[in-house]
Amino acid sequence: MSNDKKTLADDLDLSGYREDAPEHAEIEDLSRLSPEDQQVLLMTGIDPTGKQRYGSFFQKDHTVVHCRTDFEGAEIMSVTAARKKYDGLKEYWGKLVPADKDVYTRRAEEHMEHGYYIRSLPGAQVRYPLQACLYLTEDKLAQDVHNIVIAEEASNLNIITGCATAPHVRSGLHVGVSEFYVKKGATLSFTMIHNWAEDMAVRPRSAVILEEGATYISNYICLVPARDLQMYPTAILKGKGSVATFHTVLLARPGSLMDVGSRVILQAAECRAEIISRAVSTGGKIIARGYISGEYPGVKAHLECKGLLLSKKGNIHAIPELEGKTLDLDMSHEAAVGKIAQEEIEYLMARGLSEQEATSLIIKGFLSLDIVGLPENLQNELQQMIDQTDTDAM
Amino acid sequence: MKNEYLFELKDFHVWVGEKEILKGLNLRIKQGSVHVIFGPNGSGKTTLLNAVMGFSGYRVTGQILFHGKDITRLPVNERARLGIGISFQRPPAIHGVKLRHLIATSAKTNGRLLDEYARKLNLVDFLERDVNVGFSGGEIKRAELLQLLLQDPDLIFLDEPESGVDLENIALIGEYTNHLLGKKLRPQEDKTMKELRREVSKSGLLITHTGHILNYVNADVGHILMGGRIACEANPQEMLNTLQECGFQECYRCFRKEEDHVKR
Numbered sequence: 001m002s003n004d005k006k007t008l009a010d011d012l013d014l015s016g017y018r019e020d021a022p023e024h025a026e027i028e029d030l031s032r033l034s035p036e037d038q039q040v041l042l043m044t045g046i047d048p049t050g051k052q053r054y055g056s057f058f059q060k061d062h063t064v065v066h067c068r069t070d071f072e073g074a075e076i077m078s079v080t081a082a083r084k085k086y087d088g089l090k091e092y093w094g095k096l097v098p099a100d101k102d103v104y105t106r107r108a109e110e111h112m113e114h115g116y117y118i119r120s121l122p123g124a125q126v127r128y129p130l131q132a133c134l135y136l137t138e139d140k141l142a143q144d145v146h147n148i149v150i151a152e153e154a155s156n157l158n159i160i161t162g163c164a165t166a167p168h169v170r171s172g173l174h175v176g177v178s179e180f181y182v183k184k185g186a187t188l189s190f191t192m193i194h195n196w197a198e199d200m201a202v203r204p205r206s207a208v209i210l211e212e213g214a215t216y217i218s219n220y221i222c223l224v225p226a227r228d229l230q231m232y233p234t235a236i237l238k239g240k241g242s243v244a245t246f247h248t249v250l251l252a253r254p255g256s257l258m259d260v261g262s263r264v265i266l267q268a269a270e271c272r273a274e275i276i277s278r279a280v281s282t283g284g285k286i287i288a289r290g291y292i293s294g295e296y297p298g299v300k301a302h303l304e305c306k307g308l309l310l311s312k313k314g315n316i317h318a319i320p321e322l323e324g325k326t327l328d329l330d331m332s333h334e335a336a337v338g339k340i341a342q343e344e345i346e347y348l349m350a351r352g353l354s355e356q357e358a359t360s361l362i363i364k365g366f367l368s369l370d371i372v373g374l375p376e377n378l379q380n381e382l383q384q385m386i387d388q389t390d391t392d393a394m
Numbered sequence: 395m396k397n398e399y400l401f402e403l404k405d406f407h408v409w410v411g412e413k414e415i416l417k418g419l420n421l422r423i424k425q426g427s428v429h430v431i432f433g434p435n436g437s438g439k440t441t442l443l444n445a446v447m448g449f450s451g452y453r454v455t456g457q458i459l460f461h462g463k464d465i466t467r468l469p470v471n472e473r474a475r476l477g478i479g480i481s482f483q484r485p486p487a488i489h490g491v492k493l494r495h496l497i498a499t500s501a502k503t504n505g506r507l508l509d510e511y512a513r514k515l516n517l518v519d520f521l522e523r524d525v526n527v528g529f530s531g532g533e534i535k536r537a538e539l540l541q542l543l544l545q546d547p548d549l550i551f552l553d554e555p556e557s558g559v560d561l562e563n564i565a566l567i568g569e570y571t572n573h574l575l576g577k578k579l580r581p582q583e584d585k586t587m588k589e590l591r592r593e594v595s596k597s598g599l600l601i602t603h604t605g606h607i608l609n610y611v612n613a614d615v616g617h618i619l620m621g622g623r624i625a626c627e628a629n630p631q632e633m634l635n636t637l638q639e640c641g642f643q644e645c646y647r648c649f650r651k652e653e654d655h656v657k658r
């Protein structure tokens with residue numbers, strides 16, 4: 001993309017990570033995992049019982065240990081299996097995120113140990129989400145994955161992916177290349193939740209392409225510390241009337257660096273896009289980016305970036321960018337960084353809440369987004385996750 | 395010895411920055427009694443309630459007693475927990491926090507009663523909305539009232555509960571303000587016994603610029619706040635009549651006389 005060089009100068013030292021992990025045994029049922037693991041999964045949006053899910057994919061370190069779907073309208077398998085089955089996925093592989101894009105995409109190409117492949121069949125209506133989890137259980141391990149998601153024409157696909165580390169893991173590297181294809185008239189809602197150990201370095205590299213009348217809804221949530229997180233997914237609205245929405249919710253504690261943004265390129269008639277982010281820093285640094293490029297007359301897009309800075313040591317840097325490349329565009333942005341209004345805290349205190357309870361309630365309210373188009377049960381799950389966030393550090 | 399007064403202000407001064415807004419108020423409210431303070435715009439009515447609640451931005455001297463206990467330096471939430479509640483003139487909006495959730499977090503009583511009161515106050519849909527976000531004037535006041543009904547405080551401060559409310563809603567707000575204050579309700583078929591049994595032991599301090607609310611709410615004692623001082627202790631309805639006839643101008647004359655009297 002045009003402004004790739006503007007992403008953070010990257011100084012991650014990659015030499016300290018291990019490439020090899022032991023093979024793990026298959027797991028027939030995710031509810032057989034240890035209670036500690038299950039708790040981590042729950043806080044990552046992954047339901048170990050799989051009750052309200054149409055299918056599950058679970059990769060532990062470098063092994064795909066579980067994969068099933070009860071639903072005929074969708075496929076879920078390891079990307080390695082899918083490449084075998086579908087002649088290397090030639091039409092899709094590396095087409096949106098080129099392997100030579102940067103040091104991480106090169107890594108992913110070289111070291112790739114699976115990742116998921118999820119595809120909804122034409123016209124399929126996937127009411128419950130499919131879930132995919134990438135789990136790291138070895139300290140200092142590098143996990144490099146490549147994911148492919150395809151929503152075929154007129155289908156409705158709903159995915160939750162959780163990336164997490166096991167309770168005893170402190171550090172590691174996660175590199176994930178993800179390519180999303182949303183075909184004519186399809187809707188893909190993709191919710192990604194990160195639940196990392198404090199000393200993780202995380203480098204997702206994602207891109208989405210939308211055909212005519214397609215809709216893509218992305219929700220990204222990271223409420224736990226991560227030492228170094230950097231991602232800037234791009235959606236290319238190529239088809240007439242396609243719509244993309246990005247919601248991002250970030251909480252950075254002391255020691256965290258989160259450089260996160262969303263980029264949308266509007267290339268066809270009647271396209272629309274919205275980028276909304278909420279960032280709270282209790283001492284960490286957040287760079288909240290957003291970039292919208294209008295390349296076709298009449299397109300509409302809005303970028304909203306709000307930050308709450310709760311500690312002197314924290315830093316929130318909002319960088320909203322709009323680039324108009326043709327006439328007749330309707331693009332706007334608003335950015336705000338501030339603190340919690342004392343008046344709001346005292347209003348809640350007048351109802352009997354302590355200062356800390358009031359602060360925590362306001363922060364959680366700030367982080368909770370009413371996401372249009374998200375199934376209600378999923379919305380409730382996300383709300384619960386925010387409600388359960390440990391606010392002691394706030 | 396049981397304290398005769400639930401609430402007392404003694405030589406209460408309040409400054410905002412360098413400006414002295416309240417200049418030594420004395421006020422006593424008995425258990426079960428509702429007082430009204432009339433005052434022109436900018437006379438310091440909101441300042442009085444905010445400072446008594448302990449909100450920041452005010453410098454305070456003198457004493458606030460509640461149940462005979464000095465609460466002048468207590469944090470806001472401790473005052474609330476002791477049994478003081480307030481309906482704000484202009485409450486802030488709290489984004490992302492549903493009204494139902496706030497009430498569930500703060501209220502004394504809960505559950506069925508919440509839905510019942512919400513229905514009575516035409517606020518059922520509002521329980522699932524963010525607190526005060528996009529509420530109209532009347533909706534804000536009804537939501538304040540709903541929160542107070544479930545918080546169930548013993549001393550209730552009401553800051554212009556009728557401002558920005560249309561006529562139709564004033565009657566509703568008046569009725570439930572009366573109810574909140576434990577003022578007698580005639581037995582009515584559409585009321586639950588629980589509502590009717592509410593004790594007549596609540597005390598209130600009602601602040602009003604227009605006085606409209608007095609057409610619906612039974613108050614016992616009226617005062618005037620002007621020039622940073624409280625004057626008068628009279629029948630609120632009579633005071634309202636005088637104010638409606640002669641305006642606050644009449645009070646100025648009365649004040650001046652009192653000051654002359656003090657000088658002599």
Ligand SMILES: Nc1ncnc2c1ncn2[C@@H]1O[C@H](COP(=O)(O)OP(=O)(O)O)[C@@H](O)[C@H]1O
Pocket residue numbers: 410415433434435436437438439440441442451
């Ligand atoms: N935070 C503040 N900063 C500066 N002046 C204030 C502040 N709060 C109140 N005042 C001033 O104090 C006076 C009383 O205000 P207020 O208590 O709101 O009056 P009322 O509620 O009787 O209309 C006004 O002159 C107002 O401008």
Ligand SMILES: [Mg+2]
Pocket residue numbers: 439440441483553554
């Ligand atoms: Mg006022």
